[in-house]
Amino acid sequence: MPANAPHPWLRALGLVTVVIAGAWLGLLTVGDVRVPVGPVNTTMTLRPSLSGGTKINVSPLGALRLDSHTAPVRLDVNVDQLDPERAQALVDHPERLSGLQDEVAHDVEHGTFDLALRSTVAVVAGATALGLAVYRRPRRALAAGGLALALLAVSGASAYATWNPKSVLEPRFSGLLSSAPSLVGDARSIVTEFDVYQRELARLVTNVTKLYDVTSTLPAYQPDPTTIRVLHVSDIHLNPASWKITASLVEQYKVDVIVDSGDTMDHGTAAENGFLDPVADLGVPYVWVRGNHDSLTTQHRLERMKNVHVLDDGRAETVAGLRFAGIGDPQFTPDRSAATGGDAAERLAGA
Structure with missing residues (x-):
């Protein structure tokens, strides 16, 4: 060798x-x-x-x-x-x-x-x-x-x-x-109660097919060149699939601006802020107003994103040719079992 x-x-x-x-x-x-x-x-x-x-x-x-x-x-x-x-x-x-x-x-x-x-x-x-x-x-x-x-x-x-x-x-x-197991039962129950699920499957297929028949006969929508498309989302509550669905709707329907009316988080803690990162990649302006599950920590995080317009204290902003105004929820109550939170709750969220 x-x-x-x-x-x-x-x-x-x-x-x-x-x-x-x-x-x-x-x-x-x-x-x-x-x-x-x-x-x-x-x-x-x-x-x-x-x-x-x-x-x-x-x-x-x-x-x-x-x-x-x-x-x-x-x-x-x-x-x-x-x-x-x-x-x-x-x-x-x-x-x-x-x-x-x-x-x-x-x-x-x-x-x-x-x-x-x-x-x-x-x-x-x-x-x-x-x-x-x-x-x-x-x-x-x-x-x-x-x-x-x-x-x-x-x-x-x-x-x-x-x-x-x-x-x-x-x-x-x-x-x-x-959520599927809680909605339709686990796989074992489907096997043991197949006759029931078979009837429900028939209803589901029937309804979906009727919906398809109706929508397929609707006239094609021809938007005016000045049409402004707004996508409204709310109560996301840290849903991991929300950003993919939102991005898909933005692309499919050529959305001009997204309006999020709050409760994007569950507890409004600083640890949850990483969930917001995909907002910067949606490619369109994002108008947001604070819900009772969103803290000021959440709001400050969004205010640092270039495509996000945070509404609070009645301020109005013109975005994508439309005038938006809003006030963040004055109550921060992520846990309804506890008393209404104030400054102490906000400080805890930012910890």
């Missing part, structure tokens, strides 16, 4: 690095599979992970995670939209709801099979292409592709061996879906 030749272990480590990077790029580029599951359209993909499992994203409501398997890959499922034609078919033929569970299971099985095939091609192609770009030798590139296929096979075997179908009974919710 030449004196300047790299150690075999270093060459092997370099090859593994190229394989992992190429496989990841392949999955990111062409690894998605669009799958209709029951009345909704979904996108499935595999992502590298240290713990495995399944993540189901229901934007903008949040996500739920399942400990479905242990492997270096995670299954991501994005719920994109409700398909109006399939939903209408369920409304027109409610007897199909009795077979909806089997239909969903079949759709998921079919989608998982398609995802496995597509992911295999994506992983091998990505690792081979990156191997050829790095080493510029076809044999090394093919070795990279073969190693990627072997790693994917091991990951699949690990997922199969550790597959836990009961994980659906213990999902972990995030975002607005965190």
Whole structure:
């Protein structure tokens, strides 16, 4: 071996690095599979992970995670939209709801099979292409592709061996879906009372489809060039999903100014101020007035942001061509079980 030749272990480590990077790029580029599951359209993909499992994203409501398997890959499922034609078919033929569970299971099985095939091609192609770009030798590139296929096979075997179908009974919710167990009951109650939930699902699908039918026939709104779009938000109370939803509405409806009428916080403490950071990235003026859950500490934090206009003491400001005036709530009462707070409560919030 030449004196300047790299150690075999270093060459092997370099090859593994190229394989992992190429496989990841392949999955990111062409690894998605669009799958209709029951009345909704979904996108499935595999992502590298240290713990495995399944993540189901229901934007903008949040996500739920399942400990479905242990492997270096995670299954991501994005719920994109409700398909109006399939939903209408369920409304027109409610007897199909009795077979909806089997239909969903079949759709998921079919989608998982398609995802496995597509992911295999994506992983091998990505690792081979990156191997050829790095080493510029076809044999090394093919070795990279073969190693990627072997790693994917091991990951699949690990997922199969550790597959836990009961994980659906213990999902972990995030975002607005965190309230799901208290709203619809836990997964075990859904299983034991499936007939009740089946009837409720029929009502839900019916209502959503009727709403779609009505809105789809409304005339398209053609705003005047001088139209000013105002988005009103209130009582956010540290909701972690609020800023993503707000940003989505700003972009979708070309909002000119946001008006927040308070109670952005829960207790108005200095520790909560970091929650306000995304306000600076919304890209439009933000008019804010203090609520009874917001302290002067909260107000001072917002006053330092360039796009925020704080209203208090009856002051009026012209923002986006509109005149706004407001007075912050004179009572700071984040805890209704305690007496109405004054200076002492404000000092405690700023501690």
